Amino acid sequence: MRSDASDRKAPRALTAAAVAGLLFLHLPLALILLYAFSTEDASYEFPPPGLTLRWFAVAWGRQDIWDAIGLSLRVAASSTLIAMLLGSLAAAAMSRTRFFGREAISLLIILPIALPGILTGISLRSAFNLGGIPFSSWTIMLGHATFCVVMVYNNVVARFRRMPSSWIEASMDLGADGFQTFRHVVLPNIATALLVGGMLAFALSFDEVIVTTFTAGQQSTLPIWMLTELVRPRQRPVTNVVAVFVIVVTFAPLVVAQLLARRAEGSNEGGIR
């Protein structure tokens, strides 16, 4: 049928603009991919003089890369864990009770994501200094947790708002204590929000530069390592190899999330509201 919206053709100029926009966003990614195979190791010239796989071997053998990846994963995992715990607790408190100063506290929780990272960085640095806390991977993790909490909090608080308080009351009424109610009623209903918030928090922490710069001691996370590597004109394509690795690793959770979302949609059609 002609009236079907999906059958209608977009104007040619609009199509061209959309394609151009997409190219602008994704061509640089393709270039990064390309230069991972370049034989030229001091500058990016186009087209690359030749293609080689040797940078993958070089990257594999460099301990500093492994250290940076390891640190980034550790920091992201632990700040996400802290964020999931504190974020969901805060969300539960905010959505289930009314108390004096509730709005103010809600704003304070969200503030770290709204404030420029440089402010968070400076204030944390001076706070750690004042407290005599030495900079370590723990200080990086704490710094990241400040904004990771927001990601989890925002997602979970929205879910809690859609959850009638009568579900919790019904569960208690039927004999479930607080822990059982959490496990059998609350958790299944906030699980996807918790997962989405956690993934966002992980991603945010994994590529954070500014707060990390202020809260790190001698260690470098992966983004910091890349930044310093770009400045040094030594084995440039190695950085690209690492970037390719990051792209591949990032795709995995994206695909999983898409599959999960599709499954949720499918069961929606089956009737879950």
Add this chain to the structure above:
Amino acid sequence: MDSAVRFRNVCLRYGKVVALDGIDLEIRSGEFFGILGPSGSGKTSCLRLIAGFDRPSDGTIELHGRSAAAVPPYDRDVNTVFQDYALFPHMTIEQNVAFGLMVKGVNRRERRSRAGEMLEMVRLEGLGERRPSQLSGGQRQRVALARALVNRPSVLLLDEPLGALDLKLRQQMQVELRSLQRTLGITFIFVTHDQGEALSMSDRLAVFNRGRVEQTGTPREIYEQPSTRFSAEFVGDSNIVERRDPDTRSQEQGVFSLRPEKVHLSTREPVADAHSISVTGEVADVQFHGASVRYVVSVSDGRSMTAVAGNLGSRAELPAVEPGARVWLSWNSDDLHRLRESESR
């Protein structure tokens, strides 16, 4: 008969808002007890106190003679059918019904069989694998009922259980709830703002108004001997008759309730007799209700009274009057019921 629930001078305040203001109430074991009142009268608050979701600000609540103050909701032998049913959307119907058994650690086999029994009892056998969202409102209501009864509570609380159902279904569920309660023999306490429902279903009921109990009694007592102007007007229709004649004896003065069906309407002046009182007026409106006809009559000093005549067919003729006609209303003075003057609040 021992008491299932007893309220002793219970108050409930949220900040400055007084939800319950000195409630004394006794609900007996095994009775179908109605709590009737307009919205905001404190009837749901009362239910929440019995379930244990809220704590009284003052006074005590006893369940089967024991103070419930320190007993959390999950340790009370009381279950609730929620107004919005509160079914768990992530569980199947069978899992919903078996929830109370699962958290008590009953094994899977027994859970299945008892949930099956419950679903059979509410006539939903075969729907156990569905999700709540796949059921109609009436079916969800039955699931909520089955889920609340699976733990075999001694008291079942129902918060406006039929509010969301359409008229036919509601009438059917009223009958089913009554017979279910008679079979199980447990105490049902149900909250409603529908006076017809409260009268037809309850063994006894309490009329709530502004956080207080106006009156408790059997439906018949409350209908025929309303003690306050509020119960007279909220439960059924009522003509409020004030007699302040200085000539009459003092025991005949005061405010009285007179049910419209006790008022006789005629087109001719009735013969005076010692027990009957009559007034004259002009018909303002005639409403045909099928089983009965309701006449609104303007009497002296701008007030109006209502008379209801049953549509008895060949046994008695309905007065055929048009608005504007002059009629006489008469009633027996024994049908006047004296009201307690409401305390001003």
